[in-house]
Amino acid sequence: MTSAKTGRLILEIVMIILSLLFLYPLILAIINSFKSFSEVMSDVIAMPQQFNFDNYAYVWKYINYPRLFINNTIITLIGLIGIILFSSVAAYKLSRTQSKWSNMIYLLCIIPMLIPFQSIMLTVLQLAKNLHLSDSTWGLGILYWGFGAPLAVFIYHGFVKGIPREVDESATIDGASGFKLFFLVIFPLLQSVTTTIIIIDVMWIWNDFLLPLLMVNGSPATKTLTLAAYTFVGQYTSDWQYAMTAMVMAVMPSIIVFVLLQKYIVRGVVAGAVKG
Numbered sequence: 001m002t003s004a005k006t007g008r009l010i011l012e013i014v015m016i017i018l019s020l021l022f023l024y025p026l027i028l029a030i031i032n033s034f035k036s037f038s039e040v041m042s043d044v045i046a047m048p049q050q051f052n053f054d055n056y057a058y059v060w061k062y063i064n065y066p067r068l069f070i071n072n073t074i075i076t077l078i079g080l081i082g083i084i085l086f087s088s089v090a091a092y093k094l095s096r097t098q099s100k101w102s103n104m105i106y107l108l109c110i111i112p113m114l115i116p117f118q119s120i121m122l123t124v125l126q127l128a129k130n131l132h133l134s135d136s137t138w139g140l141g142i143l144y145w146g147f148g149a150p151l152a153v154f155i156y157h158g159f160v161k162g163i164p165r166e167v168d169e170s171a172t173i174d175g176a177s178g179f180k181l182f183f184l185v186i187f188p189l190l191q192s193v194t195t196t197i198i199i200i201d202v203m204w205i206w207n208d209f210l211l212p213l214l215m216v217n218g219s220p221a222t223k224t225l226t227l228a229a230y231t232f233v234g235q236y237t238s239d240w241q242y243a244m245t246a247m248v249m250a251v252m253p254s255i256i257v258f259v260l261l262q263k264y265i266v267r268g269v270v271a272g273a274v275k276g
Helices: 002-032 037-042 054-062 065-096 100-114 121-130 137-160 165-173 178-189 191-207 210-216 225-230 240-261 263-275
Strands: none
Touching (some): 037 240, 054 065, 054 240, 065 178, 121 210, 165 178, 178 191, 210 225, 225 240
8 A cells, every 4th residue: 555655646746747847838928928028038937026917908908809819719619610510420420331431431531630731731721712711710710620620530430439329220210310310319429529629629729820820810800819929029029028928818718718628638538439
C-alpha cells in the first residue's frame, strides 16, 4: 500500500509539473495583459507593478469586441452544425453498410486528417473565391465542414459500431426508417460522443488563426477575435500589452467552455474506442 501511494504521489507531482508547463504561456499572457508597454519590454516574466484593467477597456473598444464575439459565435455555430449533421449521418450509414465500397468511402473520408492544411491552403483559397465563400462569416463556417468532418466521421464511426443493429430493426418494425430512424432513435444515443466533438471543434474553430487570416482578413466587419489580436503587432509598431490582452479576451470563452465540459471529452473518446 505504501509503495502504491508513493507511486501515485509521484505521478500526481509529475502531472502537476506538466500542467504548469502547458499553462505557462497562458499565465504569461494574462500577467502581461495587466502591464504597460514599458513593463512588458523591460521584463516579460515579472509581475505587474499594479493590476489595472486599462488595457482591457482599450482593447474592448478598439477592436469592437462585442461585434467580433458575434462573428466568432456565428462561425463556430455554423461550423459545428454542419460537422455534426453531415458527419453523424455519414458515419452511421457507412457503419451500417458492410461492403468494400463503404470501407473505401470511409477511408476517403478520414484520409484528409493526414493532409497538412498548409499544403492545400492556396487551393482552398481559390476554391472559396470561386464559390463566393470568402470575406463572409457564413462562408468561413461552411469551410470548416470539410476540415472538421474527417475526425468527426472517425469518432462517430467507431461509436456507431457499438450500437446493436437490433435497435435499428426494432425502430423499423415500429415504423421508423431513413432519417426518422436516425434522428429519433440513433442520434440521441450519440450524445456523449457528440459532446466530445463539440468541445474539440469549439476549441479549434474559435481559436483558429490561419484559415480566418486567408478567408476574411481583408474585411474588418468579418474579422475574428484571434485576427484582432494580430492587428496590434505589425511592421512599424508592436503593442505587446494590447496584443496579450486581446489574445486573453479571445481565448477565454473557449477555455470556459472546455473547463465546464471537459469531463465529456474522455468519456466520449473512451466510449468510441471501446465500442469501436
